[in-house]
Amino acid sequence: MTASTTLNARSATDAPVDKRGLRSAVTSAVIGTALEWYDFYIYATAAALIFNKLFFPDLSPLAGTLAAFGTYAVGFFARPLGGIIFGRIGDTRGRKFVLVVTLLIMGLATMAIGVLPTFQTIGLLAPALLLTLRIFQGLAAGAEFGGAVTLAAEYAPANRRGFYASLPALGVCIGTLSSAGIFYFVSSMMSEADFLDYGWRIPFLLSFFAVAAGIYVRLKVSESPVFEKLKAAGNVSESPIKDMFRESGSRFWMAFCARFAENVSGYFFQVWTLTYITTELMVSRSVGLTGVLIGASLGLITIPAFGALSDRIGRKPVYLAGTALFTFGVLPYFWLLNTKDPVTIVCTIVFAMGFSNYAMLSTQGAFFNELFTARTRFTAISIVRETSAVLAGGIAPLIATGLLAWGNGSYLPVAAYAFVVGMITLIGVAVAPETRGVSLDRT
Template identity: 45%
Template sequence: MSDSNSTRRVVLASFIGTTIEWYDFFLYVTASALVFGKLFFTTMDPLAATMASFATNAVGFFARPLGGIVFGHFGDKLGRKSMLVTTLMMMGLATFGIGLLPTYDQAGILAPILLVTLRFIQGLGVGGEWGGAVLMAVEHGKPGQRGFLASWVQAGVPIGLLLATGVFRTLSSVIPEESFMAWGWRIPFLVGILLLGVGMFIRLRILESPVFTEAQKSSSTTEMPILEVIRKYPRNVLIAMGARFAENAFFYVITAFVLTYATQQAGFSKDQVLQAVLIGSSVQFFVIPFFGWLSDRVGRRPVYLGGTLFVGLFAFPFFWLVDLRSTDALWIAVTVGLIIHSAMYGPQAAFFSELFGTRVRYSGASLGYQLASPLAGGLAPLIATALLDQSGGKPWPVAVYLIIMAVITLVAVWMAEETNEKSL
């Protein structure tokens, strides 16, 4: 098999596996906004139940750094491929388990405890998966193409979101509300076991990263990768963390929190909001590789900084568009938001990977990426919901919150070195 065919096969396998893992992860995000509050927190008023549901969602984000540390350690010692197989298995089984859970009315307090436990396992899995998936693409690529190749792994995120949202929207529209809340919501989670089989078949057939294989042959691996990251690359870990704040918070506000805001404050139906997310995710799938390619041409920093700047500029207009209570305006708000997000997310995989040496690349990229997850994406829907409640339903504090996140990311990326021509 030629090098180019091998590279394409690895990128495709990483893309499909990542799509499946994010399908699993986003199912929970969508269900936490629309279903879980009513099923697992029935003793609370609707707003409190939604916040409790978002809090269980955040548990997955707080588990992600631990997953990044554990799987990063073994990924730098044993290889990228074996960790990808393990994390995919964890995600698939945890998702299937959620589909089998009893509700609060059936099991009492045990129900939300089991829900949180399975969400924690999901967080561990996705926390370890990202680093391995992007490194397989980056380390198979050559200078001048790494941004484009790794961006296809990132493109698995909107497809995962598209699948998760599409399945939820389809089932909720064809199954009566009472039946959907009784059993229909379980179907998307149970289907995850079939996707797991597909993903395992594909990932078991790919080759190990050539860069890692070479490092193993020359005994260039390290016994404690995470300690070496902390000792040699603390600045780059902080840069990667800061670079994620605007990207991650903005994404979950415009895809998860919008489900709550648009239905409860702007009068949209659940189906209308899910349709807007579907349209935006479809567009984002094509836009992410473009920005990855652009970062190969002009650099990671200019593209990333441009996306971050537009987060700040679009924070208020996003809510103005939603408040027009027009379906077209809602579509525009979500789609433009996801295009802006793509300008950061497209170059991100290659950018973060290039910040660290081969010996600790899995650990370093995973740590920087995942440490920001609970502080940005994990808390974003919860913080936004709390700000909305404190302001009496006014969205301006949420917009200010997004601008603050953008400022943090602008500073972090501005301090980074350009990495697009760096040798691995």
């Protein structure tokens, strides 16, 4: 059977839908993903706004921001290793085990940041410990989202897979909403001095509640029916990484390219924009945080809507529309930000998040699951997402900050960078096959 024929095999042989298991799997995925992105955006927001003052006070404001974003980027360099380690375990031992372990690691690392002494207390040891905890966050995040969407997709009925596989992405909105909301609330309820003294720790320590809830739910979830079928047939891969490259072929690189615009735009809109409007445009940080809050709230509607739309018209049209909006809308994005009008800035961030980034993110869960075979799916999705993240989202704020400085405050180099990233994804998705409705049981 040819690769094309295999890829287009429909889902007639998929197992009957376990509705109770589907609900548990989706709930588990949403909670875990919410914690992952709460932790990552808490760190990203802190890196954008305050970590330069707390951990790199001897540097200039620009150098301190670059150093803070540097520790942020290190977490992304750890993610591919986490994806390789935990993705392999997910394909050999099962999806559930990995999702419990990664959630625990992520939560403990985040809480530890909340009690970390700053440079003023322990000197250079402070940024060193911050870097170490960031690495643990990266290792855990390397398989979290990939495992969550794999579990949700493998439980979902084929004709509604786009919808159900999009729901873990709601965790991204919930995590972003929670992190931005808590930062906004805590910073607005105290003075700048108190916030820098102890207030910044509160959002990190509050992740305890999400960890407790997530572990409880995930321990109760049954293993994926697709993995159970593989295990019963004795068809579990012993070398998922080797088998992945052998079985996926060019589809690995199609997915790799598809990640660029989605990953860069997420951190571009929700992280770096905060730095740009506060340091370059001298606009209050509360304006940017308000935009992120409302944008994440809008995602609670647009993500499942885009997922359901991909069940009707296909994965590629939805993904390409979101990518095109990012690629060709980046210049208008800057024009609108540069008005310095708070309402315009908020609306711009909201629209960019809700209709560009979330169109790609919502479709990605089903699209990637359908591109890869059952034996190596967890490994493939984790490695694709996390290796691309190193070259995309992880260094995006760092590159954008450097380009802004190189351009003496001009946004044009940053816009050119975003355009190139968008074109990579447009090409990758355009040459990929349409995957809507393929069987996830295929090996």
